[in-house]
Amino acid sequence: MSHTVDPSFIDELAHYGGSDIRACFNCGNCTAVCSLTDNEAVFPRKFIRYAQLGMKDRLVASKEMWRCYYCADCSTTCPRQAEPGEFVAAARRYMISQFDPTTLARRFYNSSAFTISFLVALAAMLTLIMLAGYGSMPTGTLRLGSFIEVAYIHYTGQAVIIIAGTIALLSLVTMVKRLNEQLSNTERDSPADEAGGSAKSISWEAFKSAFYEVASQTRFDQCGTEAVPWYLRRRFIHLSIMWGFLGLLAATVLDLLFKEPFSQVAVHYPMRLLGAIAGLFVLYGTSVALVNRVRKLDRYFVHSLASDWLFLDMLWGVTLTGFIVEIAVYLPSGSVWAYVVFLIHVVAAMILVLLLPFTKFAHAVLRPVALFIHDFQTKRQIGGQSGG
Numbered sequence: 001m002s003h004t005v006d007p008s009f010i011d012e013l014a015h016y017g018g019s020d021i022r023a024c025f026n027c028g029n030c031t032a033v034c035s036l037t038d039n040e041a042v043f044p045r046k047f048i049r050y051a052q053l054g055m056k057d058r059l060v061a062s063k064e065m066w067r068c069y070y071c072a073d074c075s076t077t078c079p080r081q082a083e084p085g086e087f088v089a090a091a092r093r094y095m096i097s098q099f100d101p102t103t104l105a106r107r108f109y110n111s112s113a114f115t116i117s118f119l120v121a122l123a124a125m126l127t128l129i130m131l132a133g134y135g136s137m138p139t140g141t142l143r144l145g146s147f148i149e150v151a152y153i154h155y156t157g158q159a160v161i162i163i164a165g166t167i168a169l170l171s172l173v174t175m176v177k178r179l180n181e182q183l184s185n186t187e188r189d190s191p192a193d194e195a196g197g198s199a200k201s202i203s204w205e206a207f208k209s210a211f212y213e214v215a216s217q218t219r220f221d222q223c224g225t226e227a228v229p230w231y232l233r234r235r236f237i238h239l240s241i242m243w244g245f246l247g248l249l250a251a252t253v254l255d256l257l258f259k260e261p262f263s264q265v266a267v268h269y270p271m272r273l274l275g276a277i278a279g280l281f282v283l284y285g286t287s288v289a290l291v292n293r294v295r296k297l298d299r300y301f302v303h304s305l306a307s308d309w310l311f312l313d314m315l316w317g318v319t320l321t322g323f324i325v326e327i328a329v330y331l332p333s334g335s336v337w338a339y340v341v342f343l344i345h346v347v348a349a350m351i352l353v354l355l356l357p358f359t360k361f362a363h364a365v366l367r368p369v370a371l372f373i374h375d376f377q378t379k380r381q382i383g384g385q386s387g388g
Helices: 009-016 029-033 045-052 056-060 073-077 084-099 104-110 112-132 150-186 199-216 218-222 234-258 270-295 306-329 336-355 362-387
Strands: none
Touching: 009 045, 009 084, 009 104, 029 045, 029 073, 045 056, 045 084, 056 084, 056 150, 073 084, 084 104, 084 150, 084 362, 104 112, 104 306, 112 150, 112 306, 112 336, 150 336, 150 362, 199 218, 199 362, 218 234, 234 270, 234 306, 270 306, 306 336
């Protein structure tokens, strides 16, 4: 079948952090050194060729974009300094922006000035909403419920979740639609109920495969050889942030369901303990990631866009202020600074949720679904071919 070719695509992609991939002469060295290249995915030579030709449709259908862990071995050994590893990361940013129906992701990736202005305006608006529910700041004991009425936090938080969730869902639907369209155009359409099993069984196998890869990220161990202790390896850092964040989310939801807002509970209270442990993992993971980006000791950390910093900074700040507020709750007396930190924490947490569909965190939602679709299509094709 025919595909649309757009030579200007490389220039467009450069806005998302990609190097000038025109330097690549398709020698294949990157594919030869990549430890993730196998029968299912060829990193990143084929992917680069699609971009050079401006074949956006084939780029969308490439599983390499979602399975690359960017160990930067390909960039290190590239004889033309074409930075193929960073190019794959840029292509992923580009695709995330294309799935976003609001175009905000595109603006965040392309303009630091817009990002700063947007965040300042958003922070100011949320702060004013919170202060509209201001009551008092008793210092004899810390009473967060007296500072801001619960209803203002509750309903504003609900609105934030609905807005972010709706945009994330629309982005996900767009990605699924485009990915299925392109995969159906590039692969033979085979019946799902032949030797490979029913659609239900294939879906379950694909789900297990995608979930295991995302949940364990074992492919990091194939990706390069890190001469650092296990607790400083990228796999452990990523898992700390991912599972720590999910733990904080679970603790927050359980708190809302089973605990009176702002009521004080023992430190060993299950939800409080879960939140503390999960928060420590997030704080550790984000701290190490930020230090690595500042020091740039590894090639992987050399290229960092404002969007990369934004998510880590926000998550680190929300977790840190959350811990400060938790500690303040158990102090014998309250203070103005504790109320101020609480306000900052609430506003920052809401901004973090609102940014979910637009920042680097978006790939945490899109990537598992993309992997599932690719695995499903692969197993479906194998079943159809062996049945035929």
